[in-house]
Amino acid sequence: MFKKLWMLCLCSPLFAIAGSDFEDLLPVPESLVTCMVCHGSQLMGSEGTRAPRLLGLQPWYLRNQIDAFKKGWRGVHEDDVTGYEMLPVAQSITPEMLEEAINFIARATAPLPDKTIDGDPISGEKLYTQCAACHGASGEGNEALGAPRLTGLNDWYISTQLNYFKSGVRGGDPENTNGVIMASAAQSLSDDKMIADVTAYISSLQQLTIGK
Numbered sequence: 001m002f003k004k005l006w007m008l009c010l011c012s013p014l015f016a017i018a019g020s021d022f023e024d025l026l027p028v029p030e031s032l033v034t035c036m037v038c039h040g041s042q043l044m045g046s047e048g049t050r051a052p053r054l055l056g057l058q059p060w061y062l063r064n065q066i067d068a069f070k071k072g073w074r075g076v077h078e079d080d081v082t083g084y085e086m087l088p089v090a091q092s093i094t095p096e097m098l099e100e101a102i103n104f105i106a107r108a109t110a111p112l113p114d115k116t117i118d119g120d121p122i123s124g125e126k127l128y129t130q131c132a133a134c135h136g137a138s139g140e141g142n143e144a145l146g147a148p149r150l151t152g153l154n155d156w157y158i159s160t161q162l163n164y165f166k167s168g169v170r171g172g173d174p175e176n177t178n179g180v181i182m183a184s185a186a187q188s189l190s191d192d193k194m195i196a197d198v199t200a201y202i203s204s205l206q207q208l209t210i211g212k
Contacts, residue, residue: 029100034089042110045154050082055110056152059102060143066090066098073176077169112206117155117199124201127194130185131202139205146178151206159199162186166195 036043038051045053054062068074069090075083093101134147141149150158164170171183189195 029104032101032104035101038085043105043108044110044113045157047116047154047156050157050160051086052157053113053152053154054105055108056149057105058141058143058149059106061141061148062102062105063098064146066093068176068179071173071175073173073179074170077172079167079169080164083170112152113154115155115200115203117159117196117203119193119196119198119200121197121201121204123194124197124199124204127189127198128201130188131198134181139202150202153202155199155203158202159195162189162195162199 032043035054038046038049039054040046040051043054045051065074069083069087074080075085075087075090077083131150134142134145135150136142136147139150141147161170165179165183165186166189168183171179171181171186174180189198
C-alpha cells in the first residue's frame with residue numbers, strides 16, 4: 001500500500017514541480033509525468049534507477065533515441081536493464097507526446113550535475129581527442145554527425161554508456177550506423193581507468209547553459 005501511494009506522489013505534477021528550478025513553475029505535460037518516476041522530478045537523472053538526465057539533450061537527439069528504441073536498436077540486450085525497461089515506454093510514445101515533452105525539456109532549467117567519477121581529467125583530455133572529432137572540442141555535439149552534446153550529462157551515465165558501447169551492449173545493430181561507429185571508438189578505451197579519465201575530462205567541460 002505504501003509503495004502504491006509513493007508512486008502516486010511521484011507521478012503527481014505538483015510533486016514534480018515542488019522545489020524545482022523549472023522556469024515559472026511550468027505545468028508538467030501529461031506525457032512527461034510517467035518519465036519523472038525514473039528520470040527524476042527535475043529530469044536531472046537518477047543514479048538509483050540508472051535513468052539519464054534529459055535536461056540539456058538536444059531535441060533531435062531525443063527524437064533519434066526514441067526512434068532507436070522503437071526500431072529495436074536499444075533496449076534489447078540482456079545486460080541493458082535500464083534500456084529494457086525503457087523499451088516498452090518508448091514504444092507507447094506518440095509523435096505528439098514526444099514533441100510535447102521535448103518542448104517542456106527545452107524550457108526547463110536546473111543546476112549542472114555533481115561529479116561522482118574519480119578520474120584524471122588531464123589524462124582524459126588526451127583521450128578525448130578522438131571524441132572531439134564528432135562531439136566537438138567542447139562537447140557541444142554535432143547534429144550532422146548524429147553526435148549528442150556531452151556536457152550536462154551525469155558522469156555515471158557517460159561511464160556506463162562507454163562501457164556498454166565497448167562491451168557490445170549498445171551499438172551492436174549493423175543498421176544503427178552511429179551506434180556502430182561509437183562502439184568501434186569505445187574499443188580504444190582499454191581499461192576502467194581510461195573510461196574514468198575521459199569521463200572526468202568531459203565533466204570538466206560542463207560550461208554550457210542547460211537548455212541552450
